[in-house]
Amino acid sequence: MHVDVMTTPQPLQDIGELARRTQTAGFSGLLFTETGRTPYMNAAVAAQAAPGLELSTGVAVAFPRSPFVTAATAWELQEASGGRFRLGLGTQVRTHVVRRYGMEFERPGPRLRDYVLAVKACFHAFRTGKLEHRGDFYSLDFITPQWSAGPIDAPDPKVDVAAVNPWMLRMAGEVADGIHVHPLGEPGYIERHVMPNLAEGVEKSGRSVDDIAVIAPVMTIVGDTDEERDRERELVRTSMSFYGSTPNYAFIWDEAGFEGTTARIREKQKAGDFAGMAACITDEHIATFATESTWDGLADALISRYGGVASRVVLYNALADPERFERYGEVAQRIRTR
Structure with a gap:
């Protein structure tokens, strides 16, 4: 690999x-x-x-x-x-x-x-x-x-x-x-x-x-250290919320057990709430989609x-x-x- x-x-x-x-x-x-x-x-x-x-x-x-x-x-x-x-x-x-x-x-x-x-x-x-x-x-x-x-x-x-x-x-x-x-x-x-x-x-x-x-x-x-990983985790959370806002990719979240994730992100996106978009990505999302x-x-x-x-x-x-x-x-x- x-x-x-x-x-x-x-x-x-x-x-x-x-x-x-x-x-x-x-x-x-x-x-x-x-x-x-x-x-x-x-x-x-x-x-x-x-x-x-x-x-x-x-x-x-x-x-x-x-x-x-x-x-x-x-x-x-x-x-x-x-x-x-x-x-x-x-x-x-x-x-x-x-x-x-x-x-x-x-x-x-x-x-x-x-x-x-x-x-x-x-x-x-x-x-x-x-x-x-x-x-x-x-x-x-x-x-x-x-x-x-x-x-x-x-x-x-x-x-x-x-x-x-x-x-x-x-x-x-x-x-x-x-x-x-x-x-x-x-x-x-x-x-x-x-x-x-x-x-x-x-x-x-x-x-x-x-x-x-x-x-x-x-x-x-x-x-x-926990501090180092916590900092990295928040950067990944923001990146995932950006990619996860696209409707065509909603099925990827849904089939992994996170139904409705895209809809929730888009609601925050339409309101201009970027912090809210990131907050839609839980630690459970991150454990599944990141290493x-x-x-x-x-x-x-x-x-x-x-x-x-x-x-x-x-x-x-x-x-x-x-x-x-x-x-x-x-x-x-x-x-x-x-």
């Missing part, structure tokens, strides 16, 4: 040092989310600063970019990283795609499926000079040598998708190389929903479920919860401060050597 660090993209002048620290600390890789800054340029700088570090977008927003542009960017990053780049894609939500990016969002699941296939068709075209993809949303059939990145001395980049509901999970098993589990995706959700639906999708593709990477973000509460441990016990705790289920765990809050970052790196090394 690999252990990565999650980060939002940083100013480019800062990312090289972060990449070197991540590699030196003992992590497998860096995963870049997409917020106000794009993840791709950060990945490019990291690839040059820390050769050997595995890099991924987790996730880049698909629809604002054409499949060809995304494929060409991933291709260059795969070459620059020596074959250590994973392209993680997601739909985002309608408000962001339509009102912030000015793009279409109809039928996002089928659209993302077509997008993944179009990206892979572009990879094939870069090697062969022949581009042929005709889907319900994207049609690509023209490429010339001067507009092709050309072959690279590395395998095609793996293409992963963010998936939560059963249809998206089945789609990922059919056409993608991996899935990004939602940050609320505790092991019970992975066992109940992720693996069975992945297996159903994989059956259509003729592959094994072992061929699909399961990439799981993990919120951790770590410390050797709490002492520093010496964290490696065992993560292996116990995610070993045999996740291919990669991504530490959500490892970058809280430099001292803790180094200690998380020691945990990552212990997990990698098991």
Whole structure:
């Protein structure tokens, strides 16, 4: 099981040092989310600063970019990283795609499926000079040598998708190389929903479920004193209330035995009561959805919860401060050597 660090993209002048620290600390890789800054340029700088570090977008927003542009960017990053780049894609939500990016969002699941296939068709075209993809949303059939990145001395980049509901999970098993589990995706959700639906999708593709990477973000509460863990617990409580406010994710709470959690959070959210949102997350929620441990016990705790289920765990809050970052790196090394 690999252990990565999650980060939002940083100013480019800062990312090289972060990449070197991540590699030196003992992590497998860096995963870049997409917020106000794009993840791709950060990945490019990291690839040059820390050769050997595995890099991924987790996730880049698909629809604002054409499949060809995304494929060409991933291709260059795969070459620059020596074959250590994973392209993680997601739909985002309608408000962001339509009102912030000015793009279409109809039928996002089928659209993302077509997008993944179009990206892979572009990879094939870069090697062969022949581009042929005709889907319900994207049609690509023209490429010339001067507009092709050309072959690279590395395998095609793996293409992963963010998936939560059963249809998206089945789609990922059919056409993608991996899935990004939602940050609320505790092991019970992975066992109940992720693996069975992945297996159903994989059956259509003729592959094994072992061929699909399961990439799981993990919120951790770590410390050797009650005070240290209490401080971490409140940070996690706030993060969970943010993710738990989305109606599409309500079923994750409900099936874990916390029915109505999203409705209660949204009531506080509409009133602008952010402290009230966090208060909707009980210690019982946290015990189910986060991993709490002492520093010496964290490696065992993560292996116990995610070993045999996740291919990669991504530490959500490892970058809280430099001292803790180094200690998380020691945990990552212990997990990698098991």
